[in-house]
Amino acid sequence: MKDIDRYVDEWTRTQLLIWKEKIERLKVVRSGKLHQSFSDSIAATETGTTITMKFARYGIYQALGVGRGYTHGNGGNLEILDPSYRSAHGLDRPRRAGPIPPLYDSYMTTGRQRQKRDWFSKKLYMSTMAMVEDLARITGEEGVNVICNALSDISNSIS
Structure with a gap:
């Protein structure tokens, strides 16, 4: 579980950094308020982890080219x-x-x-798919370790 918690923390920080870099490249930064509005929170519960990332609402309008x-x-x-x-x-x-x-x-x-300057949705989708793959790999490795340790304990107890 430590590996997953560390991964989620790092993924969230990286995603916010990717968004900030993307809005700079697309020149969505005028006053800097959108750039400064990024924040995140991670909450672990019995059923899983919830990642919340927030930014100023007008960032979506910039991404969609509306207003x-x-x-x-x-x-x-x-x-x-x-x-x-x-x-x-x-x-x-x-x-x-x-x-x-x-x-x-x-x-x-x-x-x-106005033109669409999509700094948000494509990057989030790609990052989320990468996270799903990575978490599946991490979870699978942890499951294999649990089974191997259990088999090793059984083998040692028989000997």
Whole structure:
């Protein structure tokens, strides 16, 4: 069990590091708030271990390429993507984004449409599949050791 606990701790730390590196490579880092929001917790129970990783909600919006102007249930008709709509509303040129300072950070947009920057789901899926394989191997090795020790004890007691 020590091997599994150590593996889970290390896997969780590594996953958060992978995410941080990915958001840096995709230039999702503007204010650093998403980068700083990563945290984790590991809880062991009788039935298993639960890994919880948290980050700021807008990180998912960055990964999916959505945000202000995108609404749930619009059937895929996103007028904010229409070039004539973008031109008419000044969305096709650089402009200041966000609320008026000094209340919040303000920055300049590029004028380009939002794009998906998936720093999250592919990496998590690949890492989770690797973890499943590794934990199966570790558990199998521990099971073999238990059986070998039991057979050795039986053999010693017979002798």
